[in-house]
Amino acid sequence: MLVSININRYKCGYCGACVGVCPKGSLELVETWVEVDENTCMTCGICDRICPVGAIEVTK
Amino acid sequence: MKDRYDVLVIGAGPAGSIAAKTAADKGLTVLLIEKRQEIGDPVRCAEGVSKEHLKKHVEIDKKWICADLKGARIYAPDGTKIEMAEEIAGGEVGYVLERKIFDRALAEKASKAGAEVRVKTRAIGLIIEEDFVKGARLMQLGKEYDVHARIVIGADGIESKVGRWAGIDTSLNPIDIETCVQYLVAGVDINQEYCEFYIGNDLAPGGYIWIFPKGEGKANIGIGILGSKMGKFKPRPVDYLNSFLEKKFPHAKVVEMVFGGVPVSGSIEKTSTNGLILVGDAARQSDPITGGGILNAMDVGKIAGEAAFAAISAGDASNEKLEEVYEKRWRSTIGHAIDLSLIVKNCFINLNDADLNALAFSLKDVQFERMSLLDLLHALFKANKKLLWDLRVLFKDAAKEVVKSKM
Numbered sequence: 058m059l060v061s062i063n064i065n066r067y068k069c070g071y072c073g074a075c076v077g078v079c080p081k082g083s084l085e086l087v088e089t090w091v092e093v094d095e096n097t098c099m100t101c102g103i104c105d106r107i108c109p110v111g112a113i114e115v116t117k
Numbered sequence: 118m119k120d121r122y123d124v125l126v127i128g129a130g131p132a133g134s135i136a137a138k139t140a141a142d143k144g145l146t147v148l149l150i151e152k153r154q155e156i157g158d159p160v161r162c163a164e165g166v167s168k169e170h171l172k173k174h175v176e177i178d179k180k181w182i183c184a185d186l187k188g189a190r191i192y193a194p195d196g197t198k199i200e201m202a203e204e205i206a207g208g209e210v211g212y213v214l215e216r217k218i219f220d221r222a223l224a225e226k227a228s229k230a231g232a233e234v235r236v237k238t239r240a241i242g243l244i245i246e247e248d249f250v251k252g253a254r255l256m257q258l259g260k261e262y263d264v265h266a267r268i269v270i271g272a273d274g275i276e277s278k279v280g281r282w283a284g285i286d287t288s289l290n291p292i293d294i295e296t297c298v299q300y301l302v303a304g305v306d307i308n309q310e311y312c313e314f315y316i317g318n319d320l321a322p323g324g325y326i327w328i329f330p331k332g333e334g335k336a337n338i339g340i341g342i343l344g345s346k347m348g349k350f351k352p353r354p355v356d357y358l359n360s361f362l363e364k365k366f367p368h369a370k371v372v373e374m375v376f377g378g379v380p381v382s383g384s385i386e387k388t389s390t391n392g393l394i395l396v397g398d399a400a401r402q403s404d405p406i407t408g409g410g411i412l413n414a415m416d417v418g419k420i421a422g423e424a425a426f427a428a429i430s431a432g433d434a435s436n437e438k439l440e441e442v443y444e445k446r447w448r449s450t451i452g453h454a455i456d457l458s459l460i461v462k463n464c465f466i467n468l469n470d471a472d473l474n475a476l477a478f479s480l481k482d483v484q485f486e487r488m489s490l491l492d493l494l495h496a497l498f499k500a501n502k503k504l505l506w507d508l509r510v511l512f513k514d515a516a517k518e519v520v521k522s523k524m
Contacts, residue, residue, distance in 0.1 A: 072161055072297075072377045073275045073378060074294060074296045074377065075378075076276035077275040077288070077289045077294060077378050078289050078290070078294055082281045082288070084276075087239070088154075105349055106348055106349055107378070109353055109354040109377075109378075110353055110376065111353045
């Protein structure tokens with residue numbers, strides 16, 4: 058399976074909003090980057106929707 | 118390195134630092150950790166606080182005050198201006214802080230009180246034994262180790278994982294979050310005594326644009342948009358902010374960019390469990406209408422520090438005990454205010470621009486220097502009867518206020 062969530066770390070402002078809305082707790086804001094647990098992410102796309110700068114792309 | 122404490126506080130923002138300070142003042146051994154290498158940076162906040170309220174917590178130090186505000190101006194979509202004087206707006210403005218200095222000063226206070234502070238130290242999981250949180254697994258400079266504590270306080274912000282690790286679902290729905298972008302701009306001619314708010318569905322759907330002066334021709338200009346009004350193919354907060362700046366301040370120089378998510382969910386069902394207390398943004402304790410969170414965080418941090426002391430003194434860190442010494446106390450104070458704000462937010466986000474204009478028009482001549490909640494409701498009644506009906510529960514509080522003022 059292709060990776061279906063892609064976080065552009067050059068665009069990301071590491072604010073953590075995406076982590077707050079992730080229903081599965083699959084995201085984590087480490088320091089200046091966001092990590093995805095691809096085993097639990099269900100690619101619902103809420104993070105993509107609410108990112109203030111559009112740094113996350115979820116494709117289904 | 119010491120690996121056993123009475124209290125482990127995860128996150129050194131205002132909630133965490135005040136919790137750590139309060140617990141240490143009571144004589145508990147406290148470890149305060151911060152995942153960033155620098156406390157207070159990067160900023161994720163508009164930095165406004167009420168003067169009077171802040172003074173309840175700390176002695177004001179000019180080092181972290183950027184601007185001293187006299188009032189606030191709110192602009193409706195058609196430009197109608199509502200002006201509020203200091204006493205009224207004081208609920209949410211007063212000082213504009215330099216959070217980078219302020220947050221560090223609070224952590225220093227915790228440290229002075231006896232708490233140990235470790236930066237660039239991140240919690241990567243909880244230690245849970247027999248259904249009790251007993252500490253956390255930490256990582257510092259790539260090295261992992263365990264720290265045991267009788268109570269863990271999760272002050273890990275909007276991106277909180279501590280609650281989730283303990284089985285408390287703190288995930289926010291899109292309608293529960295304002296997503297924000299702010300620029301610190303320089304070289305702008307901005308009145309340094311007033312903060313300004315711009316509302317309107319074309320400007321900031323389900324949120325607002327703010328201008329907070331930061332001294333010497335500088336200001337925080339930012340925007341928050343309600344998550345539920347956003348979409349993959351719609352403009353982002355950054356796009357809305359750029360077009361506002363182009364129109365209003367074409368010559369502004371952006372010297373810093375700030376990004377952030379603000380919980381506007383209202384109080385959540387659970388903020389503690391066996392051995393664990395959540396505080397601040399991690400407990401979604403920011404105000405749903407203004408998005409203000411600093412003072413709530415400090416209030417709750419204090420309650421949490423005292424609660425940790427009460428629970429540890431009683432030798433009981435159970436869910437039931439923490440409900441008594443923590444949950445009940447914050448819910449009956451700031452929790453109540455948060456719930457009222459949530460009611461206002463739920464009305465506000467459904468108003469169209471015509472409603473907002475009508476509302477502003479009826480408020481613009483109100484003598485805000487002497488405004489009480491009752492005056493506000495009276496003005497609202499003239500403006501929009503439907504809105505008044507939606508806000509009817511607030512009457513109870515207005516009535517209480519009247520009784521109080523007559524006593």
